[in-house]
Amino acid sequence: MTHLLHRSIHTPPRHAVAAKGLHFTDSAGRDYIDASGGAAVSCLGHAHPDVIAALHAQLDRLAYAHTGFFTTDVAEELADTLIADAPEGLSHVYLVSGGSEAVEAALKMARQYFTETGQPQRRHIIARRQSYHGNTLGALAAGGNEWRRAQFKPLLMQAHHIAPCFAYREQWAGESDAEYAARAAAELEAKILELGADTVAAFVAEPVVGATAGAVPAVGDYFKRIRAICDKYGVLLILDEVMCGMGRTGSLYACEQDGISPDLLTIAKGLGGGYQPIGATLLSQKIYDAFAQGSGFFQHGHTYMGHPMAAAAGLAVQKVIRDDKLLDNVQAMGAELRHQLHAAFGQHAHVGDIRGRGLFQAIELVEDRQTKAPFDPSRKLHARIKAEAMARGLMVYPMGGTIDGVRGDHVLLAPPFIVTAADVAEITGRLAEAV
Numbered sequence: 458m459t460h461l462l463h464r465s466i467h468t469p470p471r472h473a474v475a476a477k478g479l480h481f482t483d484s485a486g487r488d489y490i491d492a493s494g495g496a497a498v499s500c501l502g503h504a505h506p507d508v509i510a511a512l513h514a515q516l517d518r519l520a521y522a523h524t525g526f527f528t529t530d531v532a533e534e535l536a537d538t539l540i541a542d543a544p545e546g547l548s549h550v551y552l553v554s555g556g557s558e559a560v561e562a563a564l565k566m567a568r569q570y571f572t573e574t575g576q577p578q579r580r581h582i583i584a585r586r587q588s589y590h591g592n593t594l595g596a597l598a599a600g601g602n603e604w605r606r607a608q609f610k611p612l613l614m615q616a617h618h619i620a621p622c623f624a625y626r627e628q629w630a631g632e633s634d635a636e637y638a639a640r641a642a643a644e645l646e647a648k649i650l651e652l653g654a655d656t657v658a659a660f661v662a663e664p665v666v667g668a669t670a671g672a673v674p675a676v677g678d679y680f681k682r683i684r685a686i687c688d689k690y691g692v693l694l695i696l697d698e699v700m701c702g703m704g705r706t707g708s709l710y711a712c713e714q715d716g717i718s719p720d721l722l723t724i725a726k727g728l729g730g731g732y733q734p735i736g737a738t739l740l741s742q743k744i745y746d747a748f749a750q751g752s753g754f755f756q757h758g759h760t761y762m763g764h765p766m767a768a769a770a771g772l773a774v775q776k777v778i779r780d781d782k783l784l785d786n787v788q789a790m791g792a793e794l795r796h797q798l799h800a801a802f803g804q805h806a807h808v809g810d811i812r813g814r815g816l817f818q819a820i821e822l823v824e825d826r827q828t829k830a831p832f833d834p835s836r837k838l839h840a841r842i843k844a845e846a847m848a849r850g851l852m853v854y855p856m857g858g859t860i861d862g863v864r865g866d867h868v869l870l871a872p873p874f875i876v877t878a879a880d881v882a883e884i885t886g887r888l889a890e891a892v
């Protein structure tokens with residue numbers, strides 16, 4: 458009997474008692490390799506000594522200060538650290554407690570930007586089908602994952618959805634990446650014109666789609682085209698890097714690889730590496746100036762924003778990533794993981810695709826390798842693979858088979874950045890047995 462409400466009521470999770478490096482131990486003494494960083498969170502692995510030391514020191518010095526009264530050294534230093542490496546044009550950081558809060562703040566910043574600049578009619582948010590941007594009611598409304606939305610309709614906010622850029626599923630035979638990217642991006646322009654160009658506030662998308670589709674990067678110059686369409690109609694571009702950001706794909710920000718900068722950018726998971734709940738919304742100078750010259754106030758806040766313990770965790774994690782040059786390892790081990798996945802699954806009768814960037818890789822399982830027909834969702838293949846992997850001491854992040862239909866089940870791998878070639882071989886071997 459448990460008094461804790463577990464999400465999966467009839468199959469509560471195993472009981473973890475400790476974790477170090479890449480390994481978890483459960484209450485029965487079993488060992489698990491963390492090949493997913495939880496949900497792409499634990500970028501440094503568990504019990505990193507530098508982060509523990511930073512947290513102890515912060516706890517001794519100052520655990521909590523409400524931002525209505527005080528700012529703190531750690532929060533200021535974390536913002537400086539993030540902006541020093543941020544995509545061009547981003548100038549300020551708003552610190553919150555997680556990914557959904559970061560997305561909520563971005564949506565509200567977009568709306569407030571337009572009220573401050575005399576365009577209060579710009580209210581529409583456009584996102585993509587099958588997307589996930591968080592579970593709070595605003596972020597859920599922005600997202601286009603029907604399976605997650607269905608139980609909660611009518612949602613608080615009306616958002617509009619266009620097709621995602623999933624080349625593997627949507628590209629026509631003979632269509633080049635560039636042609637496909639142009640076709641996928643053109644839907645945004647059509648949607649803006651349909652709604653009325655001066656009524657749209659923002660378009661939101663994940664540069665590399667994580668949980669809902671399994672490490673899917675855009676192809677061709679899709680995001681350059683998206684940026685140009687947003688600029689043409691004065692629509693703000695929000696990039697959600699809650700899952701794919703903070704080095705996961707091999708560059709600090711995933712959008713660097715697409716050659717663009719957003720107006721607003723959300724980060725969370727890898728920002729604090731799981732040591733504390735933390736998220737952030739990065740905003741451009743243009744938005745900051747509109748607030749500064751307008752009301753002088755961002756009309757939004759949370760009790761725990763800029764929490765010193767969370768900021769200390771974020772700062773310590775980001776220091777280790779930079780000092781230990783861990784992005785080099787993300788690139789090298791990302792290539793190794795891809796290589797091993799191709800060796801293990803490249804010819805597999807039920808693997809239709811192997812994709813991703815850096816240490817953010819996925820395999821997609823299909824009924825038929827030739828036609829790419831997905832498995833019947835009712836078979837819940839992703840859940841069975843998760844169970845088989847856990848039985849072999851392997852944590853992976855499978856998803857799929859939702860009522861959105863079009864795609865198959867996928868298994869996402871997002872191991873900590875400290876992973877070695879031997880770990881990668883162990884992970885791939887256990888996954889092959891589980892599949």
Ligand code: PMP
Nearest residue numbers: 555556557589590591697699700
């Ligand atoms: N956006 C994206 C892209 C995510 O992957 C997630 C979490 N899976 C969120 C937002 C929400 O983050 P959180 O669970 O920290 O609220």
